[in-house]
Amino acid sequence: MLQLFKSTDFNFTGRRYFAFAFSVLLIILTIVSLVVHRGVKYGVDFAGGTLLELKFSSPITTANLRSVFRNFSMGSASIQQFGEGYDFIVRFESEGIAEAAESTSIKVIELLKQAIPDNTPEIVRIEIVGPRIGKELQRNAILAILIGIFGILIYVSIRFDFRLGTAAVIALIQDVLIAIGFISITRTEISIPIIAALLTIVGYSVNNSIVISDRIRENLRKMHKVGFEAIINRSINDTLSRTVLTALSTFVVALMLWIFGAAAIKDFARIISFGIILGTYSTIFIAAPLVVEWEKRFPSRRRR
Numbered sequence: 654m655l656q657l658f659k660s661t662d663f664n665f666t667g668r669r670y671f672a673f674a675f676s677v678l679l680i681i682l683t684i685v686s687l688v689v690h691r692g693v694k695y696g697v698d699f700a701g702g703t704l705l706e707l708k709f710s711s712p713i714t715t716a717n718l719r720s721v722f723r724n725f726s727m728g729s730a731s732i733q734q735f736g737e738g739y740d741f742i743v744r745f746e747s748e749g750i751a752e753a754a755e756s757t758s759i760k761v762i763e764l765l766k767q768a769i770p771d772n773t774p775e776i777v778r779i780e781i782v783g784p785r786i787g788k789e790l791q792r793n794a795i796l797a798i799l800i801g802i803f804g805i806l807i808y809v810s811i812r813f814d815f816r817l818g819t820a821a822v823i824a825l826i827q828d829v830l831i832a833i834g835f836i837s838i839t840r841t842e843i844s845i846p847i848i849a850a851l852l853t854i855v856g857y858s859v860n861n862s863i864v865i866s867d868r869i870r871e872n873l874r875k876m877h878k879v880g881f882e883a884i885i886n887r888s889i890n891d892t893l894s895r896t897v898l899t900a901l902s903t904f905v906v907a908l909m910l911w912i913f914g915a916a917a918i919k920d921f922a923r924i925i926s927f928g929i930i931l932g933t934y935s936t937i938f939i940a941a942p943l944v945v946e947w948e949k950r951f952p953s954r955r956r957r
Contacts, residue, residue: 661893666886669942676827676939683834693833696744696842699791703745705761706778712739713772721768735919740777794848798829801852805859813866816953820943821862824935828858828928835927846921854928857903861896861936868892869941882945889941900933 687693696704715732718741722732731744743761766773802825810818832854841847868888876884907929910922 661890663890663893664886665889665937666882666942666945669938669946672934672938672942676831676935679831679834680827683830683837686834686837690837690840693837694840694842695791696844696847699794699843702781704778704780705743705776707741707743707761707765707774708777709739709741709772709774711772713741713769715741717769718743721765741774794845797848798851798855801855802826802829805855809859809863809866812863813870816944816947817862817866817869817940820940820947821859821866823943824862824940825855825858827939828854828931828935831931832924832928836924839923841920841924844920846918847924850921850924850928853925854932857929858932858935861899861932862940864895865889865892865936865941869944881948885941885945889937893937896933896937900929904929 715734718732722743733742733744734740735742762773762776802822805825806818806822808818809821829851832851835841836843836847865888868891869885872879872884872888872891876887879887904926907922907925910918911926914922
């Protein structure tokens with residue numbers, strides 16, 4: 654089996670207070686960003702509206718497009734450029750929109766043909782979502798994340814230990830909160846792919862926590878004369894090579910999708926890339942060290 658580190662003895666649990674303080678700082682930054690930006694920015698999937706992805710044959714500025722859509726019948730437009738001046742995402746508010754996608758695309762193309770006859774774009778993607786459906790998707794997305802976290806708590810508690818399960822879930826909640834902070838700070842729109850990215854982060858983080866929990870259980874059986882904190886620290890070091898190799902391999906793939914992927918997947922890949930780093934950090938410095946702190950303050954019966 655490939656190993657990045659053959660033998661390590663880092664004192665992860667001994668530095669847990671620095672990690673806890675760092676996590677609190679990140680959560681405070683998340684709260685500040687959400688307050689300043691008045692919450693997250695919802696995409697068409699959740700807020701409702703019409704989204705168009707346009708690909709032009711030659712460069713054009715955001716200001717040019719904004720002037721074209723200024724008096725468009727579908728209302729004010731939010732325009733986002735990506736690439737080198739050829740590709741744009743145009744979003745219209747949801748109020749009063751009940752047109753078919755084909756009808757909307759025809760109206761947009763006709764408008765652009767008249768306004769910019771020498772640079773008519775191709776419509777790469779069009780999405781139309783009513784505001785009522787958007788609200789339902791918001792509720793379902795939150796419910797999906799909560800069910801996932803609760804299910805993980807039950808599984809890890811039964812499979813390993815209630816304290817390990819609770820610590821893993823606390824680390825997951827931290828990961829989701831900080832990831833939402835990253836989404837807020839970068840002004841990324843919340844869409845179905847972003848919810849998928851958050852659920853992927855939850856799954857990735859708990860996978861690492863389960864690997865460490867399994868090693869903790871093994872070491873508790875073998876290392877009877879060693880202190881609890883030393884066992885936890887040894888378990889993290891034993892699985893460190895596997896944790897880092899898994900993180901590196903998945904991070905490289907996510908990074909390539911972020912750099913070279915299509916516009917529709919770039920936001921997803923960016924959140925996943927951040928989430929991999931965050932999930933690796935939380936499983937090493939938060940989840941298992943939380944169990945150490947819990948045991949220190951409220952010793953279990955077998956160790957009193």
